[in-house]
Amino acid sequence: MHRRSCFSALLLISLLLPLQAMAQGRLERIVERGTLRVCIWPDYYGISFRNPKTGRPSGIDIDNANDLARRLGVRTQFVNSSFATLIDDLESDRCDIAMFAIGITPARQERLRFTQPYLLSDIYAITTRSNPRINAWEDIDRPGIVVAVARGTLHEGVMKEKLRHAELRVLETPHAREYEVQSGRADVFMTDYPYSRRMLDNSDWARLVAPPGKFHTTPYAWAMAPGDDAFHSYVERELQAMKMDGRLMTNAVRHRLEPIVFR
Amino acid sequence: MSIHRRSALFVVLSLLIVGWLGAYAFTLWRLRTAALDNGIEAAVTHARSFEKHLTQTFEMIELAAVGLAPGQSTDSVGTRFSEQMNDALRKTPYLRSLSLIDEEGLVLASTSPGNVGGKVALRGFFPIIGDDSPTMHIGSLWLGRDLADGIAETALADDTRNNGPAFVPVLRRIDNGEHRHWIVAALNPEYFTLHFSQLLPGEEGHVQILRHDGLLLLSSNPLDLPGHAGAAGQVTEWLARQESGALRQILPGGNPVLSAYRVSSRFPALVAVHLSQNTILERWRDEARRISLVVLPILFALSAAAFLVWLRQRRLEEREDELSNQRKLAESVFAATNNGVFLTTPQGDIIAVNPAFERITGYTASEVLGRNPRLLASGRHDESFYRHMWESIQTVGHWDGEIINRRKDGTLFHGIVNINAVLDDHGRLKHYVGVTVDITERKEYESQLLLAKERAEAASLAKTTFLATVSHELRTPMNGVLGMTEVLLRSPLDERQRRQLGIVRDSAVSLLDILNQILDYSKIESHNLQLEHLPLDVNSLIRDLSALFAPAALAKGVRLHELPHAPLPEGLFGDPLRLRQILTNLLSNAVKFTRAGEITVDADVSDGCLRIVVSDTGIGIAADKQQQIFEAFTQADGSHTREFGGTGLGLSISRRLAEAMGGSLTVDSTPGQGSRFTLSIPAQFS
Numbered sequence: 006m007h008r009r010s011c012f013s014a015l016l017l018i019s020l021l022l023p024l025q026a027m028a029q030g031r032l033e034r035i036v037e038r039g040t041l042r043v044c045i046w047p048d049y050y051g052i053s054f055r056n057p058k059t060g061r062p063s064g065i066d067i068d069n070a071n072d073l074a075r076r077l078g079v080r081t082q083f084v085n086s087s088f089a090t091l092i093d094d095l096e097s098d099r100c101d102i103a104m105f106a107i108g109i110t111p112a113r114q115e116r117l118r119f120t121q122p123y124l125l126s127d128i129y130a131i132t133t134r135s136n137p138r139i140n141a142w143e144d145i146d147r148p149g150i151v152v153a154v155a156r157g158t159l160h161e162g163v164m165k166e167k168l169r170h171a172e173l174r175v176l177e178t179p180h181a182r183e184y185e186v187q188s189g190r191a192d193v194f195m196t197d198y199p200y201s202r203r204m205l206d207n208s209d210w211a212r213l214v215a216p217p218g219k220f221h222t223t224p225y226a227w228a229m230a231p232g233d234d235a236f237h238s239y240v241e242r243e244l245q246a247m248k249m250d251g252r253l254m255t256n257a258v259r260h261r262l263e264p265i266v267f268r
Numbered sequence: 269m270s271i272h273r274r275s276a277l278f279v280v281l282s283l284l285i286v287g288w289l290g291a292y293a294f295t296l297w298r299l300r301t302a303a304l305d306n307g308i309e310a311a312v313t314h315a316r317s318f319e320k321h322l323t324q325t326f327e328m329i330e331l332a333a334v335g336l337a338p339g340q341s342t343d344s345v346g347t348r349f350s351e352q353m354n355d356a357l358r359k360t361p362y363l364r365s366l367s368l369i370d371e372e373g374l375v376l377a378s379t380s381p382g383n384v385g386g387k388v389a390l391r392g393f394f395p396i397i398g399d400d401s402p403t404m405h406i407g408s409l410w411l412g413r414d415l416a417d418g419i420a421e422t423a424l425a426d427d428t429r430n431n432g433p434a435f436v437p438v439l440r441r442i443d444n445g446e447h448r449h450w451i452v453a454a455l456n457p458e459y460f461t462l463h464f465s466q467l468l469p470g471e472e473g474h475v476q477i478l479r480h481d482g483l484l485l486l487s488s489n490p491l492d493l494p495g496h497a498g499a500a501g502q503v504t505e506w507l508a509r510q511e512s513g514a515l516r517q518i519l520p521g522g523n524p525v526l527s528a529y530r531v532s533s534r535f536p537a538l539v540a541v542h543l544s545q546n547t548i549l550e551r552w553r554d555e556a557r558r559i560s561l562v563v564l565p566i567l568f569a570l571s572a573a574a575f576l577v578w579l580r581q582r583r584l585e586e587r588e589d590e591l592s593n594q595r596k597l598a599e600s601v602f603a604a605t606n607n608g609v610f611l612t613t614p615q616g617d618i619i620a621v622n623p624a625f626e627r628i629t630g631y632t633a634s635e636v637l638g639r640n641p642r643l644l645a646s647g648r649h650d651e652s653f654y655r656h657m658w659e660s661i662q663t664v665g666h667w668d669g670e671i672i673n674r675r676k677d678g679t680l681f682h683g684i685v686n687i688n689a690v691l692d693d694h695g696r697l698k699h700y701v702g703v704t705v706d707i708t709e710r711k712e713y714e715s716q717l718l719l720a721k722e723r724a725e726a727a728s729l730a731k732t733t734f735l736a737t738v739s740h741e742l743r744t745p746m747n748g749v750l751g752m753t754e755v756l757l758r759s760p761l762d763e764r765q766r767r768q769l770g771i772v773r774d775s776a777v778s779l780l781d782i783l784n785q786i787l788d789y790s791k792i793e794s795h796n797l798q799l800e801h802l803p804l805d806v807n808s809l810i811r812d813l814s815a816l817f818a819p820a821a822l823a824k825g826v827r828l829h830e831l832p833h834a835p836l837p838e839g840l841f842g843d844p845l846r847l848r849q850i851l852t853n854l855l856s857n858a859v860k861f862t863r864a865g866e867i868t869v870d871a872d873v874s875d876g877c878l879r880i881v882v883s884d885t886g887i888g889i890a891a892d893k894q895q896q897i898f899e900a901f902t903q904a905d906g907s908h909t910r911e912f913g914g915t916g917l918g919l920s921i922s923r924r925l926a927e928a929m930g931g932s933l934t935v936d937s938t939p940g941q942g943s944r945f946t947l948s949i950p951a952q953f954s
Contacts, residue, residue: 133462135459135462135465138432138433149432184361187361188362188363190365190380190413209466210466
């Protein structure tokens with residue numbers, strides 16, 4: 006009986022401990038847990054790419070996340086996410102921070118808290134090598150041309166606003182954009198600098214169409230759920246430190262992203 | 269013979285070069301054939317690979333269609349289509365869309381929702397629709413992105429070509445109980461052209477997909493017009509005979525190509541691969557150029573070397589010819605010369621003689637070959653003569669001289685022998701060559717001449733001796749005449765007798781003088797003149813003679829004086845008497861031929877030479893007479909003897925005396941102005 010009450014007391018404590026932890030800041034919880042949960046988009050080549058053949062993640066934000074975790078003295082735990090599910094994943098506390106070059110858009114800013122930007126990318130178009138209709142950036146916004154974008158990406162909003170003559174086709178997944186272009190149902194799809202590198206590195210059919218000047222640059226940052234100032238300022242400080250001591254640039258060079266590093 | 273050898277060499281070298289060139293050309297031809305063969309092979313391989321790819325693509329479509337066929341499920345086709353034709357089918361890059369249509373062509377369902385409700389024109393397909401067999405029916409290239417905006421174009425005209433999207437519809441019948449349906453796949457041609465152009469870049473060739481009836485569906489060559497037949501050239505004709513093949517042909521566009529085609533193993537379509545023959549041959553040309561860069565210089569060098577060898581051979585032969593000519597010339601000279609020539613080894617053994625040698629010595633060549641020239645020795649020369657000869661030959665390599673040799677018949681002959689050592693280029697002694705000139709006859713002439721000369725000289729001497737004797741013999745009575753005349757003149761005589769006797773004395777003196785001169789001349793001529801070697805006081809000699817001749821000169825109104833000069837050195841030696849004779853002669857001539865003015869005497873010693881100059885202002889001597897006056901019995905003018913007296917021997921004697929003293933007597937004169945005689949004799953101090 007006494008033993009049972011003791012067991013009940015222990016059970017109660019064990020149930021209460023997380024509650025107590027909830028009351029603590031996120032930093033403390035991370036340290037206590039021993040892992041930094043980082044939301045990544047595993048298809049983001051060069052940023053947070055999980056190699057489909059090996060399952061191993063690589064990219065500038067994988068390195069950055071590992072740096073950040075090392076400073077905290079914890080391990081990283083990468084949580085698959087995407088631009089479509091990003092806000093939900095952060096709000097439901099599936100991860101502590103989203104680190105996959107998230108474009109700072111007003112819509113996202115309403116729900117998320119961003120760090121200072123660390124990358125800055127313009128928009129690029131990918132077409133097939135054999136497409137005779139698209140030779141230059143000016144050929145995109147023409148009647149009869151079909152432009153594909155992925156739902157939830159910043160490109161959706163930007164292209165909706167910018168396209169006058171071409172047809173915009175919004176697709177449910179980023180991969181669908183590629184099939185759409187490859188099969189000829191669309192002529193181009195819009196993407197950013199890191200994803201365009203992936204296409205050029207891994208697809209023998211893809212052809213890059215770059216804007217002649219600045220088209221629409223978007224600053225990229227890490228995002229957190231709002232409400233924890235201490236965690237946010239810690240991450241800001243760390244990001245600043247990484248910019249200052251060259252770790253950010255080193256990581257960028259490793260993944261050939263140095264042209265878009267934002268200082 | 270050399271001509272033959274030379275032309276043989278030339279032919280061999282030419283054949284060699286031609287052979288090399290031939291091998292080179294053969295290699296290039298083989299490389300070209302190999303390149304074309306490889307091209308055909310590559311085209312065949314490409315065709316096989318692309319055909320497999322095409323067939324698999326069609327099989328995927330068929331698989332999708334069969335999956336929708338009845339019997340798999342009781343659901344309606346439309347429902348099953350929606351379930352099965354999900355995004356997975358959208359991911360196939362070769363498909364634009366997959367749609368379900370009814371027999372009227374109405375689109376019931378589609379992977380691209382935009383197609384639903386549209387109408388598909390069921391015409392222009394191959395094989396023609398109507399056949400019940402479940403086979404693939406392939407349309408032509410339709411303009412448009414998908415069925416919704418697709419337009420069947422049977423033939424695309426050149427001017428309507430645009431870059432707009434297009435697709436190839438493929439039909440497959442599926443039966444659904446009482447209803448018949450079609451599955452329509454819109455093939456994405458760009459997928460194929462991209463695939464083709466990636467494996468076969470445009471400059472290397474292009475790939476076409478044709479329907480089995482020869483209609484062009486798509487091509488990786490953007491200039492090809494889909495919808496036309498005949499774009500694959502003769503492939504369409506070959507198709508009737510065999511399902512696959514390879515050929516060289518010229519396409520309708522004018523491009524020579526290596527073509528290979530292959531019909532799909534299961535579907536009414538085929539792949540034709542056309543490799544550009546120009547590209548293949550360009551590669552072959554590049555290779556040929558690279559080989560040429562190596563081969564041609566070598567070939568050129570070899571040709572040049574061969575030519576040089578031939579040239580050198582020719583030059584050698586020319587030189588040989590020239591040498592042979594020279595040898596012949598030398599031989600002919602050797603044979604034709606009148607000089608006896610013999611050639612010996614360094615040891616002195618005769619190895620060759622010429623005909624003249626045989627003629628001179630009387631020996632035939634065979635008799636002297638291998639023997640020493642010593643066999644000609646006459647015994648007239650002593651041992652030292654031969655020793656000197658041999659030493660000279662050995663030390664300076666040369667000897668010449670006169671020699672008396674003995675002929676074979678024992679008679680002697682005089683020869684001038686010239687022996688020379690013959691050295692080779694390295695200075696080694698090879699031969700001695702001896703040249704003998706037979707001077708026996710010349711010697712005889714010489715001795716005759718000498719004899720004649722001796723006779724003539726003896727006659728001349730006899731004449732001079734006669735003269736001297738006569739003069740001497742005449743002088744003796746003359747002295748008697750003079751002595752008696754003097755005696756008579758001292759005796760008491762009347763005036764007339766005294767005058768006549770005076771004439772006798774003068775004549776005798778004059779005659780004696782002439783006799784003395786003739787005697788002197790004779791002595792000089794017969795080399796009997798003996799010069800004394802005594803102390804010579806030239807100063808007092810000049811002074812005495814000046815004093816002696818001054819009164820006679822003054823009597824003619826001519827002033828004779830000695831020019832002031834530096835005192836002559838003491839201690840001179842010479843013949844004072846003969847010097848006095850010369851000066852007396854010069855002064856007496858001066859007085860004799862000077863009517864007015866002056867006579868001067870000058871003397872000095874310089875450059876080891878005593879020089880005495882007698883100048884006058886007399887009648888002078890014409891330039892053409894200036895040498896004559898020194899010859900015996902000559903005066904400048906024949907009339908002078910009469911006017912001025914004298915034998916004309918004086919100057920002749922004076923000059924001979926001067927020459928006998930080792931000096932000279934010269935004249936420098938201008939007619940009417942005077943003469944200047946210069947006596948130069950060596951100044952002897954001991």
